[in-house]
Amino acid sequence: MQRRTLIAAAGGLAAPLVFRHAALGADPIKVVSIHDASGGLDIYGKPMIACVDFAAEEINAAGGLLGRPVQVINYDPQSNIQLYTQFATQAATRDKAAAVHGGITSASREAIRPVLKRYNTLYFYNTQYEGGVCDRNCFCTGSTPAQNVQRLVPHIMQKWGKKVYIVAADYNYGQITSKWVTKFFREGGGDAVAVDFFPLDVTNFGPAIQKIQAAKPDVVVSALVGGAHVSFYRQWAAAGMKSRIPMASTTFGGGNESLLLSPEEGDGIVCAFSYFQEVDSPVNRAFLDRLRAKLGANTPYLGGELAMRSYVGMQLWAEGVRKAGSIDRTKVIEALGSGISVDGPPGRTTLDSKTNHVTLDVYVAEVKNRGFNVLQHFPNSPPSDTQSVCDLQKEPNANRQVVVDVRI
Amino acid sequence: MDLALATGIQALSGIATLLLISLGLAIVFGMMRVINLAHGEFLMLGAYSAVLAVQAGVNLWVAMLVVAPLCVGLLGVLVERLVIRRLYGRMVDTMLATWGLSLGLVGAVTMVFGNTVAGFSAPLGSVQIGAYSTSGYGLFLIAATAVLLAAVWAVLRFTQAGLIARGTMQNAGMAAALGVPTERVYALSFAAGAAVSGLAGALIAPMSGVVPTMGTAYIARSFITVITGGAAMLAGTSSAAGLLGSVNTLGTFATTPVLGEVLMLVVAIVLLRLLPQGITGRFFRRSL
Numbered sequence: 001m002q003r004r005t006l007i008a009a010a011g012g013l014a015a016p017l018v019f020r021h022a023a024l025g026a027d028p029i030k031v032v033s034i035h036d037a038s039g040g041l042d043i044y045g046k047p048m049i050a051c052v053d054f055a056a057e058e059i060n061a062a063g064g065l066l067g068r069p070v071q072v073i074n075y076d077p078q079s080n081i082q083l084y085t086q087f088a089t090q091a092a093t094r095d096k097a098a099a100v101h102g103g104i105t106s107a108s109r110e111a112i113r114p115v116l117k118r119y120n121t122l123y124f125y126n127t128q129y130e131g132g133v134c135d136r137n138c139f140c141t142g143s144t145p146a147q148n149v150q151r152l153v154p155h156i157m158q159k160w161g162k163k164v165y166i167v168a169a170d171y172n173y174g175q176i177t178s179k180w181v182t183k184f185f186r187e188g189g190g191d192a193v194a195v196d197f198f199p200l201d202v203t204n205f206g207p208a209i210q211k212i213q214a215a216k217p218d219v220v221v222s223a224l225v226g227g228a229h230v231s232f233y234r235q236w237a238a239a240g241m242k243s244r245i246p247m248a249s250t251t252f253g254g255g256n257e258s259l260l261l262s263p264e265e266g267d268g269i270v271c272a273f274s275y276f277q278e279v280d281s282p283v284n285r286a287f288l289d290r291l292r293a294k295l296g297a298n299t300p301y302l303g304g305e306l307a308m309r310s311y312v313g314m315q316l317w318a319e320g321v322r323k324a325g326s327i328d329r330t331k332v333i334e335a336l337g338s339g340i341s342v343d344g345p346p347g348r349t350t351l352d353s354k355t356n357h358v359t360l361d362v363y364v365a366e367v368k369n370r371g372f373n374v375l376q377h378f379p380n381s382p383p384s385d386t387q388s389v390c391d392l393q394k395e396p397n398a399n400r401q402v403v404v405d406v407r408i
Numbered sequence: 409m410d411l412a413l414a415t416g417i418q419a420l421s422g423i424a425t426l427l428l429i430s431l432g433l434a435i436v437f438g439m440m441r442v443i444n445l446a447h448g449e450f451l452m453l454g455a456y457s458a459v460l461a462v463q464a465g466v467n468l469w470v471a472m473l474v475v476a477p478l479c480v481g482l483l484g485v486l487v488e489r490l491v492i493r494r495l496y497g498r499m500v501d502t503m504l505a506t507w508g509l510s511l512g513l514v515g516a517v518t519m520v521f522g523n524t525v526a527g528f529s530a531p532l533g534s535v536q537i538g539a540y541s542t543s544g545y546g547l548f549l550i551a552a553t554a555v556l557l558a559a560v561w562a563v564l565r566f567t568q569a570g571l572i573a574r575g576t577m578q579n580a581g582m583a584a585a586l587g588v589p590t591e592r593v594y595a596l597s598f599a600a601g602a603a604v605s606g607l608a609g610a611l612i613a614p615m616s617g618v619v620p621t622m623g624t625a626y627i628a629r630s631f632i633t634v635i636t637g638g639a640a641m642l643a644g645t646s647s648a649a650g651l652l653g654s655v656n657t658l659g660t661f662a663t664t665p666v667l668g669e670v671l672m673l674v675v676a677i678v679l680l681r682l683l684p685q686g687i688t689g690r691f692f693r694r695s696l
Contacts, residue, residue: 206418
């Protein structure tokens with residue numbers, strides 16, 4: 001094919017896209033989404049991307065924002081931190097994005113947060129994490145330990161007892177979360193008999209399981225992360241421990257963990273998130289129907305909160321733009337800070353202008369037949385951990401992640 | 409007493425797992441001096457074939473012990489034909505090609521089967537040792553590894569094919585001069601190595617998270633074991649697995665899981681500093 005024909009053909013292919021945008025009126029508002037669609041983190045990233053896209057489609061179907069359509073540009077950092085920085089720079093400088101949604105691990109967030117701050121590009125981090133980010137330009141819309149762990153611990157203490165053995169992933173999420181678990185156990189009159197950390201590529205948990213048996217705790221809490229650590233749950237079940245010591249987790253079900261295990265391995269693990277696909281409310285049922293109608297057989301299982309928070313993050317941003325009547329960053333931040341809330345599938349989410357975190361509903365659920373069975377619902381849980389260390393009203397130029405000092 | 413016994417079993421189990429995931433790599437490296445960076449993905453494919461076969465209604469043992477090695481062995485034949493054969497003696501090029509293959513396999517599996525397959529749980533229940541409960545399947549893994557090792561040894565030691573393989577391994581030029589079709593020997597060795605990796609992947613599948621990227625969690629460990637072991641594929645790999653596996657397990661018991669990993673790596677580094685040719689560069693030199 002000659003080059004000229006090729007260009008003509010390409011033009012022909014691109015034409016419908018152009019026309020579709022023209023039909024909506026003006027040039028699109030660009031939103032960049034940076035989530036891993038390949039590599040080890042794709043189990044989290046793919047459902048998140050689906051939800052960001054779906055949120056944009058719904059916004060557009062309702063007439064767009066300020067009379068303009070929203071265009072999502074998806075970048076795949078391939079579970080590679082370096083690419084995160086590169087794509088964040090690209091989003092800010094080349095695409096001039098109105099907002100960037102993205103980052104899954106805390107490491108990826110801390111890679112792109114400074115970049116987007118420097119380029120004055122609005123940033124949404126829609127993942128459950130360890131709390132403590134204090135940055136006016138960055139909105140954290142997932143739940144933090146003061147929200148999920150605080151609900152999880154009393155539930156399991158009442159159910160199973162006061163002695164806990166904690167197994168956690170060996171990086172900041174696991175280290176910080178294990179402190180929170182210990183804190184809440186002590187507050188309830190219990191204690192942690194031991195805390196063990198595991199590098200992310202550990203696959204043999206035999207020795208750890210034996211140590212747990214020797215310590216005889218009432219309950220095991222896991223803050224393990226990633227595909228390799230799924231081995232823990234399988235080896236735990238294979239050793240016949242499931243019927244002896246019950247288990248809870250702050251991470252299980254955030255991705256597809258519950259789908260990887262057989263029911264006899266997974267059933268009964270108790271978890272807390274700000275959303276489960278199984279949340280039984282009319283709004284959630286309607287949302288799932290719309291999502292399935294759109295994606296058909298490709299509809300991902302949403303599990304815990306990560307994918308849903310990406311959807312809510314888009315909704316919050318859109319609400320901010322509507323209220324500001326502009327996509328100007330400062331105006332949108334001010335509008336978001338005025339106490340915006342959206343009612344979505346997980347319940348009501350309200351932005352806290354002091355911390356740029358959110359007040360949300362927390363659910364406690366147990367794993368049942370590769371899904372979840374919701375046991376308890378706690379509406380309006382504030383991000384009190386981050387609130388204790390961050391006040392953006394007093395200190396609008398703050399730019400840090402504070403490790404919340406957990407007094408235990 | 410219970411504690412000692414239970415700890416001993418854990419140590420054995422750690423050793424067996426290391427040996428299992430390294431053996432396929434050791435066969436390919438020992439026979440052909442080919443560094444197969446797609447080894448982790450061969451394990452992953454073994455696990456996937458077993459899981460998918462079980463889902464399709466195949467008996468669990470058949471899926472693990474027959475289907476998985478067969479599938480990955482066949483893939484090995486294909487890979488040898490298309491890639492490895494063209495790059496004999498070019499070690500760096502082979503590494504690059506197999507690394508590319510590894511990325512390609514992860515991508516292909518993700519595309520075809522998705523990143524989530526429902527695994528099957530370990531059979532055989534649990535076994536009580538005094539106050540400790542351990543998995544019956546873990547004990548089976550130890551036995552299976554011992555049998556596999558013995559089988560590979562017996563093939564190499566007592567059969568004509570083994571004799572030819574050993575001859576080719578020692579001096580390919582001389583073997584060719586005596587009429588041995590070395591290309592075929594290499595092709596078969598690669599396929600055998602792949603089949604053993606597939607079997608290993610299937611055997612660890614009920615005890616690990618079966619995801620397309622699972623190979624990365626195993627490949628570093630298997631390389632460290634094979635390199636520490638040195639030239640003799642069976643004696644080297646078993647002695648290295650024995651040493652590193654027990655250091656890792658006992659280190660984890662005595663300290664923390666993090667230090668257990670660190671200790672294992674420290675031992676491997678110190679050993680390679682003292683014995684750059686691996687354990688069998690100095691000891692058991694004439695063994696297989």
